Amino acid sequence: MSLSLDALRSAFAIRGHARASRAEIVSFRDRQLRKLVRHAYHAVPYxxxxxxxxxxxPDCIRGAADMPLLPTVTKTHFREAPEIERVAAGLDPELLIPAASSGSSGRPFMIRRSWLEQNVLHLPRVRALRSYGIKGTDRALNILNPKHAHARDNKIIGRTLVALKLQTQQKRVSIHLDPEAIAAEVRAYRPAMLSGYPNMLARVSGVLQREPVRPPSIRVALTGAEALTPDLRRKIEARLGVPVRDQYGSNECNLMAWECSHGGPLHTSDDTVLVEVVGADGVPVAPGEIGEVVVTALHTFTMPLIRFRIGDVAEQGSGVCECGAPFGTIRGVQGRMLDMFPLPDGRVIHPYWLSESLIMDDPDWIENFQLTQERIDRVMMRIVPRAEPTSERLATLRAHGVELLGAGVDFELLIVDSIPSELSGKFRPARSHVTSSYDDIVVPALRAPVPS
Ligand SMILES: [Zn+2]
Structure with missing residues (x-):
């Protein structure tokens, strides 16, 4: 019961935090962290x-700065423990709301939350929309992978907020429809905000450019769930004539960061999740450096996620955004760790580095592409062209790929009509089928003394 009261108190605090000072948010976050860590130690056997x-x-943890004392946790390690050891003592996992990950790592992953926790996690999304000027009287259309809501997840808080015009009215359209059918739904609904996976939004916006919404209604396009490359951002902005704002979320923590309303860095949702960007030693890297994203869900007490390696890499941002918002920042979330490409010469490259190098000089002839590492020594690039490429262009691209990947890697270029999406509906611009050594626990370099 006290956990429910806590969640309600947190919900009210989060709603007021958009205008809070940085000090207030940091103090709220650290208090929540202390509570969570104590709870997890005493109530969660795992x-x-x-x-x-x-x-x-747990007494060593006074706030975010002390978190590197705790080991990070991988999905594999977490999942290997029986579920009953990962939920708080006295709770029946079957009575909690399950949230399955999309399986973008190829391995489905289930976590569970209470009804109230599920609803509290929705609040940062409302706050992000507000920052883009999207209010309760506006409509939003989301192009997404349809999921069946769990029977216990009645979304009553969200529905009440919509009824009170405190939250945007939302329409969902399935990504499994073709872009023409989705565009027709957009024209009929006339949303102020259009959101979707970047690749899908680029295709739909292509249709909307030819047959626009009349009179114009869209003021902002929101992307998420897969990496927004500079090329995709440019395409969507040019086709819709509105700014694109990116969001970073997950099934585990819902919205974790949203792009500054002025564009640029992503604001981290510091009062709902601790987002750490860490190096191999489990300690946060300096601003401007790249590291692995480790998250702690601040309001999830039923099945706590503490220093959870979510599988993404990002660039550490500045402690507070230049726009004056009271949130920390990260930049350029670079996709799944699993899809880094380990090469025979020992390098582990990010596929975006490869694709950006290969196509950014002259991206316009490419509608769509996908890089697949089939074996450590074989990378395939499939391209859906807009216009038939000349043999000279293909030869240049092939030579460039061979040069980037180095000797001993077979680089094959395939011109195709279409590239199928994953079963979940997500399009993966880069995929590696090489096993990675990613799923290990990182033992922190720092060790706290055990209180006697
Ligand atoms: Zn900002």
């Missing part, structure tokens, strides 16, 4: 065993 093994006691 964390107690893990932290005892690493010799850390």
């Amino acid at each position: 964390y107690r065993a893990l932290w005892d093994e690493h010799g850390v006691h």
Whole structure:
């Protein structure tokens, strides 16, 4: 019961935080972290065993700065423990709301939340829309992978907010429809905000450019769930004539960061999730450096996620955004760790580095592409062209790819009519089928003394 009261109190605090000072948010976050870590140690057998093994006691954690004392946790490690050891003592996992990950790592992953936790997690999305000037009287259309809502997830808080015109009215359209059919839905609904996966939004906006919404209604396009490349952003902005704002979310934590309303860095949702960008030692890297994203869900007490390696890499941003918003920042979330390409010469490259190098000089002839690493020594690039490429252009591209990948890697170029999406509906611009050594626990370099 006290957990429910806490969640309600948190919900009210989060609603007021858009105008709070940085100090207020930091103090709220650190208080929440202390509460969460103590709770996890005393009520969740999984964390107690893990932290005892690493010799850390929850009393050592006073705030975000102390979190590197705790080990990071991978999906594999977390999933290997029985579910009953990962939920708080006394809770029946079957009575909680399940949230399955989309399986973009190829391995489905299930977490569970209480009804109230599920609803609290929705609030940062409302706040992000507000920052883009989208209010409760506006309509939003989301192009997404349809999921069946769980029977216990009645979304009553969200529905009440919509009824009170405190939250945008939302329409969902399936990504499994073709772009023409989706565009027809957009024209009929006339939303102020259009959101979707970047690749899908680029295709739909191509149709809307030919047959626009009349009179114009869209003021902002929101992207998420897959990486927004500079090329995709440019295409969507040019076709719709509105700014694109990117969001970074996950099934585990809902919205974790949203792009500054002035464009540029992403504001981290510091009062709902601790987003750490860490190096191999599990300690946060300096601003401007690239690291792995490690998250702690601040309001999830039923099945806590503490220093959870979510599988993405990002660039550490500045502590506070230049726009004056009271949130920290990250930049350029670079997609799944699993899809880094390990090469025979020992390099592990990010496929976007490869694709940007290969096509950014002259991207306009390419409608769509996909890089697949089939074996450590074989990378395939499929391209859907807008116009038939000359043999000279293809030869240049092939030579450039061979040069980037280095000796011993077979680089094949295929011109195709279409590239199928994953079963989940997400389009993966880069995919590696080479096993990675990613799923290991990182033991922090720092060790706190065990209080006696
Ligand atoms: Zn900002």
